[in-house]
Amino acid sequence: MKLVCFDCDSTLSAIEGIEELARLRQPDVVAKVEAMTTAAMNGDVRVEDVFRLRLDIVQPTATDAAAIGRRYVETIEPTAEATIARLMAANWTCVIVSGGFRQAIRPLADRLNIARIEAVDLYFGTDGGYAGFDTEAPTARSGGKPEIMRRLRDEFKPERLVMVGDGVSDLEAKPVVDLFVGFGRYAVRERVKREAAVFVHSLDALVPLLG
Numbered sequence: 001m002k003l004v005c006f007d008c009d010s011t012l013s014a015i016e017g018i019e020e021l022a023r024l025r026q027p028d029v030v031a032k033v034e035a036m037t038t039a040a041m042n043g044d045v046r047v048e049d050v051f052r053l054r055l056d057i058v059q060p061t062a063t064d065a066a067a068i069g070r071r072y073v074e075t076i077e078p079t080a081e082a083t084i085a086r087l088m089a090a091n092w093t094c095v096i097v098s099g100g101f102r103q104a105i106r107p108l109a110d111r112l113n114i115a116r117i118e119a120v121d122l123y124f125g126t127d128g129g130y131a132g133f134d135t136e137a138p139t140a141r142s143g144g145k146p147e148i149m150r151r152l153r154d155e156f157k158p159e160r161l162v163m164v165g166d167g168v169s170d171l172e173a174k175p176v177v178d179l180f181v182g183f184g185r186y187a188v189r190e191r192v193k194r195e196a197a198v199f200v201h202s203l204d205a206l207v208p209l210l211g
Contacts, residue, residue, distance in 0.1 A: 003158040004087060004210065005149070005173075007165030008098035008105050008119070010041075010186040012112070012203075014075040017100040020068050021060045029057055042189055043168035047099060048141040055122075055133060062128035065103045072108040077185065079204035084112050086207050093156070097148050099139040099169060118148045145173045162210065164203075171195055181206065 009016045022033035036050040058064075084094050095116040096109055102119040109117050120137040124130065138144030145163070153161055153176070163173040164181045171192050174180035182189075182196030183203070193199050198209060 001156055001158045002092045002160045002162075002210075003095060003152055003156060004092050004162040004164065004206070005095045005097045005118075005152070005177075006114075007163075007167065007170050007183070008072070008096050008100050008108065010166045011164060011170075011183050012077055012080050012096065013072045013108060014077065014186050015068075015071055017068050017072070017104050018054050018058070020071050021058045021064055022054075024060075024064055024067070025058060032057060041167040041169070041187070043171075043191055046142045047139075047144070047169055051099070051140045052133075052135075055130070059130045060101075060122065061130060062103075062124040065101060065122055065124075068101075068104040069107040072104060073111050076108065076111065077203050079202050081112060083203040083206055084114070087210060088113070090211065092210065093158075095152065097139065097145055097163070097165075099144070101133075118152075139169070142169065143172060145169055146176045149173045149176045160210075164206065166192060168192060181209070 006012050016037055019034050022030045033054050036054055039045045040047050040050050094114045096114055098119045100119050101122050102117055105117055105119050120140050121134040123132045138147045161177045162179045163177045164183055166183045166187050180197050182192040182199040185201050
């Protein structure tokens with residue numbers, strides 16, 4: 001078995017889900033959330049230092065999460081579907097590993113025929129209002145993605161384990177995977193570009209790379 005794990009935001013899709021949620025609010029909310037997201041993705045602050053704060057500012061509803069799910073599908077990376085189909089045909093199992101929100105990511109995963117999602121669950125009240133998130137989710141904190149890589153390795157004992165992503169939280173997985181591929185179609189993080197074993201700008205570049 002071979003496993004390839006994909007980040008979602010700015011990798012499988014052009015958007016950052018939390019920023020799209022913020023755009024459903026006032027412009028000052030957007031500016032605050034974008035600044036915090038950029039700082040976290042560049043490694044300037046820890047993920048956990050901004051994760052709860054962003055959600056507390058945005059207060060996403062169940063309806064909002066469904067809207068962002070549609071946006072993920074609308075902004076899918078142009079080569080993602082063909083690439084994942086070809087990798088699956090070559091006996092790679094694909095997993096989404098994201099600091100985004102499971103409910104919003106599910107429609108994109110279904111579009112790509114990816115069953116396994118490692119992400120953060122949002123909680124909603126009976127009225128659909130925001131009621132918090134899974135604070136135990138590994139991807140809601142720094143070091144979460146390598147933790148998930150170790151769990152996947154223990155669970156599946158894959159012949160090869162690969163991580164693909166654009167952010168420093170993805171790069172953290174490099175020591176515990178067989179190959180870390182940096183991705184730069186939507187955002188080039190200089191540290192990721194510098195430290196990745198391979199850096200690509202289109203997901204179809206994975207096909208000859210992974211064979």
